[in-house]
Amino acid sequence: MQVQALSFKQRKPFALALSSTLLLVALAACKHAPSPDVMATVNGKDILRSDLDKAYNNYKATQGDAPQDPNPEQADIVRLNLLRQLIDNEILDQTAAKLNLAASDEDVNAQLIELKAPYTAEEFDKKLKQQNMTLDDLKLQIRRKLTSDKLINKEIESKINITDADINSYYAKHKSEFNVIEPQYHLAWIVVTTGATQQAGSLQNNKGTSDADARKKIQIVRNRLTTGEDFGALAMNYSDDPNANSTAGDMGFISESALQQRDPATLAAISKLKVGQITDVLPVYGGGGPAQRASGYAIYKLIGREPAGQRELNNPSVQQNIRQGLRQSHAQLMQIAYIEMLRDDAKVRNYFAEQILKQGSR
Template sequence: MSARHRVQNPEPAAQQPRGGRAAKGAAVGNCRSDDHARAHRLPAFLLVATLLAGAACRSQAPPGPDVWAVVNGKEIRREEVEKLYRSQLALDQPPPPHEQALSMKLAILDELINNEILLERARKLGMEATDGEVEDKFIEMKAPYTEEEFQRQLRERELTVEDLKRDLRRQLTVQKVFNREVFSRVSVSDQEIAEFYEQNREQFNVREPQYRIAQIVVTPRPDPGLRNRKGDDATTDAEARRKAASLLQQIQAGADFNQLAMDYSEDPTTASTGGDLGYIPESALNNTDPAVKRIITGMRPGEVSNVVGMGGTYRIFKMVAREAAGQRQLEDVRTKEFICDTLRNRKEQLLRAAFLTIAREEARVTNYLARQVLESAGKLPASSSPAPAAGAPGGTTPPPQP
């Protein structure tokens, strides 16, 4: 969370008369004496300003090397920023260069500043997230992982369950504030939807057939990145065949396709969404096996395929919806929903930015990290605690380092 001080606007300077020298000459008697008086007053004014500036600088000294910002008297410490920074790094990628790492940390701190301002507002309004809400969100977030995988993710990012729940509480509370102060003000009228459609008709011209497909994927290989809710993972070809056949039987007996995908699909990118691949243009199917394309294009909405061997995996497809080529009409439910969502998002982003600007103007904020980075020409401030080893996720020694 960054800090921005409210700065009182200086008194507006007296407006200079037009005409330069001619205007000066208008006050013949007082011109010389006024200039002379100003000349004598100026050094004293500068001296006072210098003393005040020095006092201000001294008052802004950070409480300690590990305090990176203060928001309405509450400290935001280096440790919190560093921990969030490490959690955002890609585990399989080298750490970013020094300047990029500092930019990321400044952005994280800025977000923490915003959050703290909103959290204080939530406390005053009695809108903090409850323990039950936090626990529900925690269970939902943990669901796609096995316990072992979940704990491994925490260790690799140097987080604890308490860290995670604290962050969830903060997110849920901030969302409540936005819902009340910003999003509740947003509405989209039928007239706005119609105007958007008329101004963007070409955008709703579907040039080729599209298919909305869901899938369940089973692989014959163990996958440490497995994301399904049951943690179910076939490890041999025979196991994969049996698992796929069993899932198909359950679907044919009336089991919900999406729930089975979330529980058993071994595709890490679609299991959590019930196997949904979204709308796929017909031309994109040209990159798949011709037999698979024939199966998909020949299915009707709601229909489920048999088990299909594809690229060393076993898949079951479901045709969720089909869309023919041609102009989508405004009366189409999907068209209206898309336009409404687009306009709502635009308004929400605008009002959110305005709300945050006002909230920060009303807060007492000091961003010590930003000041120190500027004053040191881009170096990370020293810490009172031991720094991470060079090359470690939190390290600051030039390349390779965050």
């Protein structure tokens, strides 16, 4: 087959297309690789090695007295998971900024004042040093938590509507669950532990907290309760319960036998309360009960008390319990889906993951 030569008019667009292609290739070749200190980018915003190192060191601080350091592969698995969290945090921050939902300096300072309240200035500085944190680190942690809460409240929580029909349907399918064979106590608590715990946006990373420190902190909280401060607000700010932020310390209903097994003295103190009253400071024990040394201290509030028997749907506590449970499960599902959607829309580049794959293929 004879190939015809291109005419001048035909050659001109071909030449332009070829030159454009070569230009793109040249630009791609000239594009500099990111700095080795950049672990990932989110819509052009860098996440640095120092950010990941800090998250990893904080993670190790929450592991207590681990028997040995993880091997390099295990450490990198942890780092990849932490980097995923940092990427998600950055996506949420950028989304909140677009929607004008970023926490203000006033919001951050108000939360900081709450966190400082149980401590002297020297104790507060010591707490920060124990956690290898600066004041700016803590402010950033607070800002991100408050910003995330505002975003989720607007985009998720405000759009959830649990109807009476939803509650009726749930009760009809789970009626047997509301046939209680023993008395139940609806409780809230504020707990301060002496072990290693961590709660975002607070100083609740208590690795190395002594028994005396825990006693002092819980007693300060108890004193503030006696002056009329809100139990739920204090629980969110000072409790080491990881669910305190979302539940305001609400433990739900706990059976009498479960409390007895936990600690007879705790059951005895709670059984003397009237609805709305709080206990004195009580010790908290591990799985072995009072035979073990106290792992922390708690204050309990009695929200309600229910006798044994079938709980009917017209019982306000039944409706509240179902509504709260449905709302929490729906919010959790929607939040996961929302973050996945935001991640899909974001331009993310994970250089650390690419580096691991590249090294592993050699």
